[in-house]
Amino acid sequence: MTSGWARLRRLAPAAAVLAAMAIVTASAEIPLNERRSGYADLGRETKAMQDDDTANPGMLAVLDGETLWSAKAGSAGRSCADCHGDARASMKGVSARYPAFDAASGRPVNIEQRINLCREERQQAKPLAYESRDMLALSAFVGLQSRGQPIAPPDDARLEPFRDAGRETYNRRQGQLNLACGHCHDDNRGQRLAGIVIPQAHPTGYPLYRLEWQSVGSLQRRLRNCLIGMRAEHYAYGAPEYVELETYLMWRARGMPMETPAVRP
Amino acid sequence: MARALINVPAKARKGDVIEIKTLISHVMESGFRRTQTGEAIPRDIVTLFTCSYNGEEIFAAQLYPAISANPFVTFHTVATESGTFEFKWTGDNGFAATETAKIVVE
Numbered sequence: 001m002t003s004g005w006a007r008l009r010r011l012a013p014a015a016a017v018l019a020a021m022a023i024v025t026a027s028a029e030i031p032l033n034e035r036r037s038g039y040a041d042l043g044r045e046t047k048a049m050q051d052d053d054t055a056n057p058g059m060l061a062v063l064d065g066e067t068l069w070s071a072k073a074g075s076a077g078r079s080c081a082d083c084h085g086d087a088r089a090s091m092k093g094v095s096a097r098y099p100a101f102d103a104a105s106g107r108p109v110n111i112e113q114r115i116n117l118c119r120e121e122r123q124q125a126k127p128l129a130y131e132s133r134d135m136l137a138l139s140a141f142v143g144l145q146s147r148g149q150p151i152a153p154p155d156d157a158r159l160e161p162f163r164d165a166g167r168e169t170y171n172r173r174q175g176q177l178n179l180a181c182g183h184c185h186d187d188n189r190g191q192r193l194a195g196i197v198i199p200q201a202h203p204t205g206y207p208l209y210r211l212e213w214q215s216v217g218s219l220q221r222r223l224r225n226c227l228i229g230m231r232a233e234h235y236a237y238g239a240p241e242y243v244e245l246e247t248y249l250m251w252r253a254r255g256m257p258m259e260t261p262a263v264r265p
Numbered sequence: 266m267a268r269a270l271i272n273v274p275a276k277a278r279k280g281d282v283i284e285i286k287t288l289i290s291h292v293m294e295s296g297f298r299r300t301q302t303g304e305a306i307p308r309d310i311v312t313l314f315t316c317s318y319n320g321e322e323i324f325a326a327q328l329y330p331a332i333s334a335n336p337f338v339t340f341h342t343v344a345t346e347s348g349t350f351e352f353k354w355t356g357d358n359g360f361a362a363t364e365t366a367k368i369v370v371e
Contacts, residue, residue, distance in 0.1 A: 049337075052272070052286070053270070054270045054271065054272035054286050054288060055270075055272075055286055055288060055337060055339075057288060057290075057334075057335040057337070059270060059288075060268045060270065060288070060290040060335060063268050063270075064268060211333070214293075214333055214334035214335070215334065
């Protein structure tokens with residue numbers, strides 16, 4: 001018993017040093033040329049599923065979105081296509097630029113919020129709920145138009161404070177496990193957590209089809225999942241903290257090609 | 266009408282073995298899950314998938330609760346003549362969906 005305590009006491013300084021290292025390394029960003037999409041760590045079958053548009057279940061949502069794009073909605077009786085025309089031209093690269101700064105609210109908005117702003121202001125329709133079938137369908141359809149395009153966060157100084165707030169949230173310890181996002185996705189990227197390769201957390205393919213969910217889900221659903229896993233209190237869908245995190249994560253993944261709709265286990 | 270994606274080669278040579286892929290949107294609710302208040306969620310699955318080639322049934326599969334949402338069924342057949350494939354899914358609560366695809370055999 002006493003020898004056990006003595007050993008613990010001897011180990012204590014070493015533990016303190018390790019803890020200090022963890023704090024320092026949590027803020028170390030992955031060098032740009034070492035970044036890899038979660039796609040690279042998929043199994044052969046899951047890769048094949050994502051690559052084939054007739055096997056990728058995310059394409060079912062895209063098909064729904066294509067119908068919604070030209071369906072009239074709201075009291076203005078207008079469809080997305082009435083203003084934006086052919087999405088293949090008008091929406092190309094759009095999802096790769098979001099979240100973008102919205103001057104009216106003075107905050108960044110993500111693609112889902114942008115769709116709802118259009119619905120409320122232009123179509124005079126009710127906003128779509130987060131993770132609702134229609135919202136996922138529309139954002140998947142808009143996202144598909146950016147597939148293969150590099151992620152290109154806007155060069156907008158007004159976004160900077162929000163990106164910094166996102167980085168701060170990303171590196172802040174939270175929850176009962178006292179972990180920050182970076183402890184897994186930066187420090188231990190490529191290692192295994194219960195047999196699964198820890199990805200680098202680049203949001204290249206959202207909204208994506210997750211086999212575990214058996215459905216399409218947004219980036220915020222994924223963030224919510226991570227927070228629950230860390231035993232942290234998660235935010236409400238659309239919360240500013242999520243949009244700031246999205247702003248930071250898209251900047252962190254700048255230049256990587258979009259994969260929407262991706263498939264992940 | 267449920268969304269479905271079909272992949273049949275547009276052209277094939279007579280005697281070729283061709284791969285057919287089908288994907289349909291369906292929740293495939295197993296019937297074993299419960300809501301937060303403990304009520305059972307009733308089963309809602311696709312129970313039968315069939316494919317016919319110019320009217321003759323060439324493939325059929327029975328589906329069960331353990332099959333995931335949006336079932337993906339793929340199989341092979343021999344291209345014998347030009348014509349139409351008809352795909353049918355039937356299931357709980359009167360679910361029925363039909364899709365067709367054409368093939369030219371040279």
